[in-house]
Amino acid sequence: MHEVSIMTEALRMAMDAAKSAGATRVLKLRLRIGSLSGVVPEALRFAFDVVVQGTMAEGATLEIETVRAACWCATCQAEFECENFFNECPRCHDVSGELRRGREMEIADVETS
Amino acid sequence: MCQECGCGSGGDDVKIGAHTHEHEHHHHDHGHSHGKQTLNLNRSLMEKNALLAERNRGFFRAKKMLVLNVVSSPGSGKTTFIRETAARLGASLRVGVIVGDLATDNDAARLRTAGIPVIQITTGTVCHLDADMVAKAAAQLDLDALDVLVIENVGNLVCPADYDLGEDLRVVLLSVTEGEDKPLKYPPMFHSANVAVITKCDMAVAAGFNRDLALANLNRVSHHAQIFELSSKTGEGIEAWLDYLIKQRTAVNDK
Ligand SMILES: Nc1nc2c(ncn2[C@@H]2O[C@H](COP(=O)(O)OP(=O)(O)O)[C@@H](O)[C@H]2O)c(=O)[nH]1
Ligand SMILES: [Mg+2]
Ligand SMILES: [Zn+2]
Numbered sequence: 001m002h003e004v005s006i007m008t009e010a011l012r013m014a015m016d017a018a019k020s021a022g023a024t025r026v027l028k029l030r031l032r033i034g035s036l037s038g039v040v041p042e043a044l045r046f047a048f049d050v051v052v053q054g055t056m057a058e059g060a061t062l063e064i065e066t067v068r069a070a071c072w073c074a075t076c077q078a079e080f081e082c083e084n085f086f087n088e089c090p091r092c093h094d095v096s097g098e099l100r101r102g103r104e105m106e107i108a109d110v111e112t113s
Numbered sequence: 114m115c116q117e118c119g120c121g122s123g124g125d126d127v128k129i130g131a132h133t134h135e136h137e138h139h140h141h142d143h144g145h146s147h148g149k150q151t152l153n154l155n156r157s158l159m160e161k162n163a164l165l166a167e168r169n170r171g172f173f174r175a176k177k178m179l180v181l182n183v184v185s186s187p188g189s190g191k192t193t194f195i196r197e198t199a200a201r202l203g204a205s206l207r208v209g210v211i212v213g214d215l216a217t218d219n220d221a222a223r224l225r226t227a228g229i230p231v232i233q234i235t236t237g238t239v240c241h242l243d244a245d246m247v248a249k250a251a252a253q254l255d256l257d258a259l260d261v262l263v264i265e266n267v268g269n270l271v272c273p274a275d276y277d278l279g280e281d282l283r284v285v286l287l288s289v290t291e292g293e294d295k296p297l298k299y300p301p302m303f304h305s306a307n308v309a310v311i312t313k314c315d316m317a318v319a320a321g322f323n324r325d326l327a328l329a330n331l332n333r334v335s336h337h338a339q340i341f342e343l344s345s346k347t348g349e350g351i352e353a354w355l356d357y358l359i360k361q362r363t364a365v366n367d368k
Contacts, residue, residue, distance in 0.1 A: 085304070111152075
């Protein structure tokens, strides 16, 4: 996966927001990453340590919130948590490929000073 | 860092055609501080690419060009398929190509030798093309002399799935020498495809290819996709694909 590209973009968005708010430092970044996004949190952390060097976010904390994937069952008109793209509904056993959550790659918030 | 493809840093080592993509310099404005505060963003990390992709789409639409984003594993036959498509369309539809490659320009050279206008993007350690790279590469092609722009993405079924380039059609290739379960292993890519092409059909028997199983898997994952089966080598099955392409280009022209 493209963890470095993603982390670079997250840092850019965080620093833009911090500068617009008149801050001089980024202390913390919080990301929201879906369990089926393909992004590996460990690789994100590694990338983070590299890309923050020499920026206003140097020394900042990275918090990654994992969003557990969920499928939508049209038969039951309900969601169920899942680990894959195609899953059997635990209630009616129909197979659903309609993912409702789990592909997220988002920046939630930034702590600045 | 990247188990899948060895993807590295974004930016400084990307080369597009004759130009080197410059690394952007960050200007630090040191304004006064307001103490500790939390800024809520709740934004997608892909939003910049999505915006640039929409800009590309609008630009290509204005040029009345049909744009394809061709993706597959390395070696599935993208370059050969694109070369055959362009050659067989001949003067009826003029094809230009943007080709992404991690390191070499072999593919660009193969296409150029066939007389096809081509711009090479060397992505270095980056495992996918993005909308910005495509915009810069397209600016180096004479688009008014083209009807169809084919983008050969980096050989990788993971990362390119997340990057919209502004294409009209995403075309995923699956060769008969790969596993029939590829669609199940890479659902986001196969699910997002508008067209799925089974390539190297001339080798199906030798490769012990289970056609029914491959089609069942494609129908399951790529259920929105138009499916073609062909051989770029013998030309078998390629007519149906060309007919489809011509219809798609007419549809773009009428929009
Ligand atoms: N037999 C056969 N070989 C093919 C076909 N298409 C491509 N190849 C071969 O497969 C190899 C990889 O093809 P290439 O177009 O470079 O794949 P790419 O990496 O996806 O661009 C080359 O040796 C091609 O000659 C086909 O339809 N039939
Ligand atoms: Mg190629
Ligand atoms: Zn159900």
